Amino acid sequence: MINDHARKNIRAAMDRLLAGTPLRSDGTLTVLTPAAEADVKRHVLTHRHTDLKDEFYTKVRTQGRVPDSERKLRAELKKQGATGRADRGEQATAGRDRDIHPRGERPHH
Incomplete structure (x- = not known):
């Protein structure tokens, strides 16, 4: 299914970004970067898969990092x-x- 494929790509992109090994982006920790890294349009992450967007920011903060x-x-x-x-x-x-x-x-004076 296309939705599952996009989610899989976004999760892999998040993992690469958090590991500091981006393939398709500049590696900054913004909401745009996982989408670019996963080769999906931004709205796919910000509107369809908001749970993954939230998960990304939670993981960034858990690592003690602040999103760019x-x-x-x-x-x-x-x-x-x-x-x-x-x-x-x-x-x-x-x-x-x-x-x-x-x-x-x-x-x-």
């Missing part, structure tokens, strides 16, 4: 957080200056 998509998202959030903190710091400094010297008036 999650790692990239964390890095982006960290970058945005640092930028946001810097922006808030500038706003706070500007706010203090306004509070101390209303209407841009500065004391003359």
Whole structure:
């Protein structure tokens, strides 16, 4: 049956990826990679065989690894957080200056 064949290929692809021995992909641990590695369209994994997609991510985490998509998202959030903190710091400094010297008036020394 075609469905069984796809599942078998996806499982073999997952095993290769988790072992670090990809044949048809770059080996990254994203939802796209097992599909590419199994030579099936992405929707076959993400819509028809969601249990295998979930199993893949569970195995990735069990090995103590973080999926590449999650790692990239964390890095982006960290970058945005640092930028946001810097922006808030500038706003706070500007706010203090306004509070101390209303209407841009500065004391003359």
